[in-house]
Amino acid sequence: MSDNRREKSIPGYLYPLDGLRALSLILIFMFHTWQQSWIYYQLRIGPGQYLFNLEAFQRYGYAAIDTFFVLSGFGLFYPIARAMFGESKFGGWKNFFAKRLRRIYPSYFLMLIVLLIYPTMSWITNTITNPAEIAKHFFSHLFFVHNFSETTQGSMISTAWTMPIEVQFYLLFPLICIPFRKKPVLTFAGLCAVSVGLRLTLMCTTDISRMVIQAIPIGYLDVFGCGMLSAYFVVAARHRLKYLEKLKPMMTLLSLAFILAGVGYILWMSKMQFPQGVSGGDVYFRFLYRGLFAALMAAFLFTACYSCDFWQRKIWGNRFFVFLSSISYTVYLWHQNIYILLKRINIPYTEAYPVMNDRAAMEGMTLICIVSSLLIGVIVTKYIEGPIVKYGYKGCAVRIGKAVKGLLSRKTKTPS
Numbered sequence: 001m002s003d004n005r006r007e008k009s010i011p012g013y014l015y016p017l018d019g020l021r022a023l024s025l026i027l028i029f030m031f032h033t034w035q036q037s038w039i040y041y042q043l044r045i046g047p048g049q050y051l052f053n054l055e056a057f058q059r060y061g062y063a064a065i066d067t068f069f070v071l072s073g074f075g076l077f078y079p080i081a082r083a084m085f086g087e088s089k090f091g092g093w094k095n096f097f098a099k100r101l102r103r104i105y106p107s108y109f110l111m112l113i114v115l116l117i118y119p120t121m122s123w124i125t126n127t128i129t130n131p132a133e134i135a136k137h138f139f140s141h142l143f144f145v146h147n148f149s150e151t152t153q154g155s156m157i158s159t160a161w162t163m164p165i166e167v168q169f170y171l172l173f174p175l176i177c178i179p180f181r182k183k184p185v186l187t188f189a190g191l192c193a194v195s196v197g198l199r200l201t202l203m204c205t206t207d208i209s210r211m212v213i214q215a216i217p218i219g220y221l222d223v224f225g226c227g228m229l230s231a232y233f234v235v236a237a238r239h240r241l242k243y244l245e246k247l248k249p250m251m252t253l254l255s256l257a258f259i260l261a262g263v264g265y266i267l268w269m270s271k272m273q274f275p276q277g278v279s280g281g282d283v284y285f286r287f288l289y290r291g292l293f294a295a296l297m298a299a300f301l302f303t304a305c306y307s308c309d310f311w312q313r314k315i316w317g318n319r320f321f322v323f324l325s326s327i328s329y330t331v332y333l334w335h336q337n338i339y340i341l342l343k344r345i346n347i348p349y350t351e352a353y354p355v356m357n358d359r360a361a362m363e364g365m366t367l368i369c370i371v372s373s374l375l376i377g378v379i380v381t382k383y384i385e386g387p388i389v390k391y392g393y394k395g396c397a398v399r400i401g402k403a404v405k406g407l408l409s410r411k412t413k414t415p416s
Contacts, residue, residue, distance in 0.1 A: 004328060007012075014234070014301075014305050015305035015312040015313055015316050016300070016305055016307075016317075017071060017301065018069060018321050018325035019304075019315065019316025019317060019325070019350065020067060020297065020300065020301065020304075020316070021068070021328050021400040022288065022325045022328065023064075024064035024065075024067040024068055025064075025332060026059035026324075028061055028064050028065065028332065029061075029335055029370075029373075030054065030058045030061045031059070031060070031061030031064075032218055032335060032339060033058065033339075034058035036356075036362075036365070037365065038207075039359060039362055039363065040053075040055045040058060041054045041055075043057070049101065052309055056266055056269070057155060057266060059270060060307070061264045062268075063265065063286065066116065066220075066223050066290050066293055067161070067293075067294075067297045068299070069165070069166070069223040069227070069296050070223060070226050070230070073224035073227025073228040074227035074228065074231040074301060076224075077228040077231040077239070078235070079183070079237040080177060081234070082235055084181060084229055084232075084235070085210070087238075090172055093174050094176075094191075097170070098392070099389075102388050102393065103389055104167070104329075106380070106384045107330045107380050107384065108163065108333060108391075109386050110380065110384060111334060111337075112141055112156060112157065115337070120341060120345070121338075121340060122156045122340065123154065123155050123156070123340070124137055124156060137155050138156065141155075141156050141157060142150045143166040144160070144297055145162040146160070147161060148164075148215075150211050152211065153215055157337065158336035158337050158340065159333060160333065161215060164215070164217070164218045165215065165220055169217050169220070169224055170215040172221075176191070176228075180228060184232045185229070186223075188226075188228070188229045189271070191221040192221075192291060195218060195219050195225075195291075196291060197287070198219050199213070199219050201286055203288070204285035214287070216220050222294065223291075223294040224289065226296075226297070227298055230302045233302050234306075237302075237306060248306060248307055248308045249308065250302070251303045251308075252308045254305035255300075255303035255304035255307050255311065258296050258300035258303060262293065262300065265289075265293050266353065277294075296353075302318060326381060327374070327377030329385070330376060330385065331373045331376070334376050338368075338369045338372055338373055339365070340367045343355060343365070344376040347365070347368065348360075348368070349361070387399075
């Protein structure tokens with residue numbers, strides 16, 4: 001969908017959301033590429049000197065997961081904020097949950113079925129033949145409760161350990177909105193106190209693994225809250241800030257500063273020293289500082305939404321970012337499992353062990369994964385996810401029924 005069509009079809013459309021979503025997907029893809037291939041993309045021009053060095057962004061690109069949660073909080077509260085200021089009407093919570101169901105299930109359910117049929121593509125291998133064990137993994141993912149056990153976290157859809165955090169936040173969202181509508185800043189402060197307090201408490205409990213800590217939705221309330229608060233201020237600014245046009249140059253510079261600060265955060269993570277013997281120390285430290293990164297991304301969204309048109313439309317709303325944003329959900333779900341599949345069936349073929357020692361094969365694998373992920377993203381989004389989002393499950397079923405009926409009637413019609 002072109003940016004002009006997208007702007008017309010989405011109420012209150014904001015270009016920076018697409019740009020930040022696309023950039024976040026690229027960072028996560030880079031992280032998983034490094035995780036699967038051990039390849040660093042860098043060009044050395046001297047001892048310790050680089051023309052470019054993407055190692056930090058490959059190793060710590062997972063920080064963009066928090067950006068997705070910020071974007072989710074923004075996207076969920078933005079329509080409510082618009083309704084608060086009389087720009088539109090809120091459709092009610094029944095409609096809210098129906099839209100969420102149409103948005104997240106099509107691509108997700110399709111992938112679960114594919115993995116159930118072809119488990120080699122997931123962490124569940126062909127050695128698991130016990131029907132009860134297979135059912136545990138499948139249904140825990142199907143109902144978004146696979147974060148309750150370390151054995152099921154990402155066991156089917158590798159990247160889907162984030163999905164129960166997202167879905168379980170949807171259940172909390174109506175309750176959070178009650179005080180947030182009246183006192184957004186104070187409520188946000190409360191969300192921060194709860195989530196930060198929980199993370200600190202769990203980090204001090206040495207017998208709890210990082211996988212358990214990272215899968216608790218309450219620990220992300222401040223991250224979602226950053227997005228919600230940013231959405232509120234974006235709408236409030238339209239009604240309470242005078243001379244917005246004159247503020248655009250300043251907002252542009254501020255948004256540039258915030259996105260550069262986000263880059264600096266990732267570089268800072270790459271330079272941090274962790275205590276000896278701390279397994280996954282980078283993740284533990286990220287639990288401490290994730291609210292800072294989320295705040296930077298939320299501040300970027302607010303300022304970028306009132307920046308100069310060139311910065312909004314040409315930089316963050318360029319056609320590539322809009323395209324990548326439109327298929328980002330499906331690509332996010334599929335790409336890691338495609339890597340798993342390619343390594344297991346040894347494509348491209350290599351005799352190296354471990355296979356990561358063959359850089360040429362790993363670069364070929366990366367290219368195949370990029371192309372196949374984009375193709376699957378386009379096909380699933382256009383022909384499955386998009387129609388269901390637009391017409392709903394019942395509407396799509398009615399249209400399919402009419403199409404089949406019309407096809408059968410043409411076949412059985414006697415020529416005159």
